[in-house]
Amino acid sequence: MTKKELIERAGRAKTKKAALGEDIAIENFVTGREHDALNSLDEFPEEYQQDLLDAGIEPSEKDRSGSFLQRDCSVVFSTVKYPGLELMSTTDALKEHDWLKGYLWKAVPVDMDKYTAEVELEQTHGYFIRSEAGKKVTMPVQSCLFITTDKIGQKVHNIIIAEEDSELHIITGCSVSHAVNSALHLGVSEFYVKKGAKITFTMIHNWSRGMEVRPRSAVVIEDDGAFISNYILMTPVKSLQMYPTAYCVGRNARATFQTIIYAHGDTKIDSGSRAVLRGEGSRSEIISRVIAADNATVIARSDVIGEGANAKGHIECRGLMLSDTAEVDSIPELKATRKDLDLSHEAAVGKVAEEEIQYLMARGLSEEEATSVIIRGFLNVDITGLPDALARETKKMFDMSLEKVM
Amino acid sequence: MLEIKDLTVEVKGKEIIRDLTLNIERGEVHVLFGPNGCGKTTLLMTILGLPNYKVTGGIMTFKGVDIINLPTNERVKLGMGMSFQHPPVIRGVKLGDMVNIAQGRKEERIDENLIVLAKRLNISVDFLNRDVNLGFSGGEVKRSEILQLLAQSPDFIMFDEPDSGVDVENIELIGGIMSELLDRNKRPSKRKKAGLIITHSGSIMRHIKVDRAHVMLEGRIACSGMPDEITKNVMESGFEKCVELCSKEVGTE
Numbered sequence: 001m002t003k004k005e006l007i008e009r010a011g012r013a014k015t016k017k018a019a020l021g022e023d024i025a026i027e028n029f030v031t032g033r034e035h036d037a038l039n040s041l042d043e044f045p046e047e048y049q050q051d052l053l054d055a056g057i058e059p060s061e062k063d064r065s066g067s068f069l070q071r072d073c074s075v076v077f078s079t080v081k082y083p084g085l086e087l088m089s090t091t092d093a094l095k096e097h098d099w100l101k102g103y104l105w106k107a108v109p110v111d112m113d114k115y116t117a118e119v120e121l122e123q124t125h126g127y128f129i130r131s132e133a134g135k136k137v138t139m140p141v142q143s144c145l146f147i148t149t150d151k152i153g154q155k156v157h158n159i160i161i162a163e164e165d166s167e168l169h170i171i172t173g174c175s176v177s178h179a180v181n182s183a184l185h186l187g188v189s190e191f192y193v194k195k196g197a198k199i200t201f202t203m204i205h206n207w208s209r210g211m212e213v214r215p216r217s218a219v220v221i222e223d224d225g226a227f228i229s230n231y232i233l234m235t236p237v238k239s240l241q242m243y244p245t246a247y248c249v250g251r252n253a254r255a256t257f258q259t260i261i262y263a264h265g266d267t268k269i270d271s272g273s274r275a276v277l278r279g280e281g282s283r284s285e286i287i288s289r290v291i292a293a294d295n296a297t298v299i300a301r302s303d304v305i306g307e308g309a310n311a312k313g314h315i316e317c318r319g320l321m322l323s324d325t326a327e328v329d330s331i332p333e334l335k336a337t338r339k340d341l342d343l344s345h346e347a348a349v350g351k352v353a354e355e356e357i358q359y360l361m362a363r364g365l366s367e368e369e370a371t372s373v374i375i376r377g378f379l380n381v382d383i384t385g386l387p388d389a390l391a392r393e394t395k396k397m398f399d400m401s402l403e404k405v406m
Numbered sequence: 407m408l409e410i411k412d413l414t415v416e417v418k419g420k421e422i423i424r425d426l427t428l429n430i431e432r433g434e435v436h437v438l439f440g441p442n443g444c445g446k447t448t449l450l451m452t453i454l455g456l457p458n459y460k461v462t463g464g465i466m467t468f469k470g471v472d473i474i475n476l477p478t479n480e481r482v483k484l485g486m487g488m489s490f491q492h493p494p495v496i497r498g499v500k501l502g503d504m505v506n507i508a509q510g511r512k513e514e515r516i517d518e519n520l521i522v523l524a525k526r527l528n529i530s531v532d533f534l535n536r537d538v539n540l541g542f543s544g545g546e547v548k549r550s551e552i553l554q555l556l557a558q559s560p561d562f563i564m565f566d567e568p569d570s571g572v573d574v575e576n577i578e579l580i581g582g583i584m585s586e587l588l589d590r591n592k593r594p595s596k597r598k599k600a601g602l603i604i605t606h607s608g609s610i611m612r613h614i615k616v617d618r619a620h621v622m623l624e625g626r627i628a629c630s631g632m633p634d635e636i637t638k639n640v641m642e643s644g645f646e647k648c649v650e651l652c653s654k655e656v657g658t659e
Contacts, residue, residue, distance in 0.1 A: 353494060358456050359490065359494050359496070363554060364479055366479050367477070373499060373503070377503075
């Protein structure tokens with residue numbers, strides 16, 4: 001599609017409400033002023049340093065192959081330390097690589113809803129990450145989308161490409177300053193996992209009570225490619241709706257989504273993961289853990305669509321209720337279109353079981369300590385597929401996030 | 407160590423134990439027989455202080471402390487421990503975590519000494535990394551319980567059917583380690599630990615020496631005596647007959 005066609009399509013979808021989630025008045029949010037570029041992440045104002053850490057970003061850039069920071073609508077820092085890795089703003093990348101336009105809106109339809117249309121028409125950067133063919137970038141790339149100004153509408157378009165037989169590990173954090181009462185984040189992310197390549201994507205959402213968030217993500221996975229997403233949300237958010245979709249188009253393509261949500265306050269979340277198993281022998285696993293406390297409402301969706309021969313998909317979603325005024329709707333869906341598929345799901349929503357508390361008390365814990373151990377255990381998903389150091393670090397980030405809310 | 411006098415216990419408004427009296431001294435191990443539903447497990451849970459077991463009468467002291475109103479973890483701090491018959495699965499909490507909790511360790515790493523003890527129980531490091539009780543076989547549950555008790559090292563330990571659902575080899579192994587936990591291998595004057603074992607089949611009795619046996623019927627201790635004699639009577643004639651035999655002996659005294 002030419003740029004002109006994209007703009008036309010987006011224009012037609014400008015008022016198209018999303019299929020899910022409450023409607024947001026995009027016009028209430030602004031682009032804001034440009035921020036100055038930084039020479040290093042350390043230069044990012046002191047008051048935001050802790051928020052960076054909370055979003056999994058290492059300001060010293062230690063053990064990172066590259067770093068990217070977008071503040072509101074300005075890219076303020078971008079650096080690469082590893083050969084074979086590219087990292088820059090999508091806007092710059094489109095100037096540098098003429099071929100890149102062929103990847104735009106290939107995984108996510110531009111006219112999906114008013115949010116995708118808005119990102120096409122009023123895009124404010126986003127990141128481009130690419131690993132060259134055969135390069136295994138084992139050290140993670142870190143990227144952060146940060147909101148520091150009230151009423152900002154951040155509208156990013158991210159493109160992530162792992163070329164054939166390459167490996168890419170990404171830690172991405174979205175964070176917001178405490179001074180922001182209300183802001184909007186629209187994030188389109190398109191992932192392309194080529195033959196034999198692998199992407200792990202660990203995302204920490206560190207939002208606040210006034211944030212409205214509409215990510216739109218899709219992944220295209222070719223032969224023997226693997227995509228692993230780990231998503232962690234522990235802070236309150238006004239409203240979040242997302243339904244990332246992995247298209248396993250190649251033979252033996254694999255997709256894994258692991259989602260950990262601790263919803264509290266007046267948080268409203270509608271979050272799902274979908275895998276479309278088109279390739280022969282493609283596989284997916286969707287695991288989610290949702291805790292709902294206070295007045296939080298969470299719709300936890302998951303969907304596996306089996307289309308390719310011998311495709312295999314499993315869904316495991318568990319919810320834990322900590323309050324009588326919270327709500328969890330767990331909606332697992334399976335769709336089979338041929339007979340040689342293996343699709344399954346298990347879903348359960350419950351409370352902290354008395355007998356588990358008693359068992360822990362019989363080992364010497366107080367009731368409160370026991371409850372906390374059970375909650376930690378509930379959220380403790382074994383993160384698979386990450387290199388050792390990154391897995392340990394992810395666990396640490398998770399523990400830190402949990403510590404803040406418990 | 408444990409003194410119970412005229413104890414009456416209700417579970418969900420129903421009286422399960424009535425006027426039960428039992429004393430266990432330091433250095434003693436007692437065994438409790440009885441048919442299903444006679445109140446054996448209820449007694450153990452009440453001693454441990456679990457919330458659904460309501461004491462409506464009687465006295466219960468542990469190490470001289472009135473424990474009736476103490477929460478479970480306070481009783482554990484005083485030196486009580488329990489091997490559960492059907493412990494719950496706690497997802498995401500590994501056996502290794504439980505061992506650390508029982509030992510009062512805040513770290514994630516497991517004490518080297520306990521890894522050695524685990525090996526003696528045929529518990530591998532991989533097994534320590536499994537969610538506690540999730541998909542454990544009967545024997546694995548018992549061994550996991552005993553490992554946690556080894557970490558906790560209580561002065562008074564209750565075992566709820568340590569021999570049920572366990573194969574012969576494992577019963578021997580479990581009996582051996584229970585004997586160590588309860589100071590059975592020490593001279594009587596050196597024994598500091600005490601224990602109370604519930605057994606249905608009595609098969610654990612071949613691997614651990616106990617000092618006294620009781621038969622429980624309908625919520626009370628119906629007869630008490632020397633372990634060999636009571637075990638023999640129970641195994642050969644059944645619980646009620648054993649109690650009958652007991653009262654005859656009392657009658658002839």
